Amino acid sequence: MKRSQLIVVVIGVVAIVGLYSLPKMVVDNEEEISGLTDETTPTSADGMVEMHEAELTPEQAASRAQNQQKLNESTSSEEKVASARDLALMYKELGKFDSAAYYYGFIAKETENLSDVEQAGESYYEAFTFALDPEKVSSTAEQARDYLNQVLDNDPARLDLKTKVAMTYVSSSNPMQGITMLREILEEDPQNEDGLFNMGILSMQSGQYKRASERFEELVKYHPNNLQGQFYLGVSYFEAGQKNKAKAQFEEVKKMTQDEMILGSIQGYLDQL
Structure with missing residues (x-):
């Protein structure tokens, strides 16, 4: 679905889940969500990688071509994984998170190792948080859910991953599923840092600033360094x-950062x- 930007206040603070991607909704007081649109067709993963090729320096392009050739031609799973990992790291360092996620996803499918599956999920989630194009939002959110849910199936106690899955639903055609998941997390762990933070952000998005302040008060009570x-x-x-x-709060925050x-x-x- 199309996503609305919320608060472009400070780029140094916005490495947070879905801040730019939240649909307008009432989080705590109403159950009805309006203004939703149909999901768009996801952008292909191959298209993500191809799109970034033109942005590489000649040296990076040469390294990418070499690793891609090894990935395509090697008969060894270990060599394929090594080449894919080099490509993923290169794109991650360049801030091309969707392309990095594509290769981490390849690694996860190749190894079927749970730690690689989690890395793929985390990478697609990172791509999701930075995506602005509605098609890319949809495709990266879906991939993130798929991989992270595989980890949750083996370890349901991972509330950190459940929070991320919830936030991908918040910007989908079924946002209340995400809200419900966040509420369940806070019922299980009332001091959960990610859960409190995200519910505060969602309350801000819906214009419920009093409710947002209550969420953030709880958050900083238990996690004062956030x-x-x-x-x-x-x-x-x-x-x-x-x-x-x-005024008092902003003065306190000034003491926390340079x-x-x-x-x-x-x-x-x-x-x-």
């Missing part, structure tokens, strides 16, 4: 009109208080 949570607690206070709390982008965003809020 910089993202501390920052968005200040944003939630600000948007809820709690100016004194917002990142100029974050500090600049904080100052922007303080200037409005």
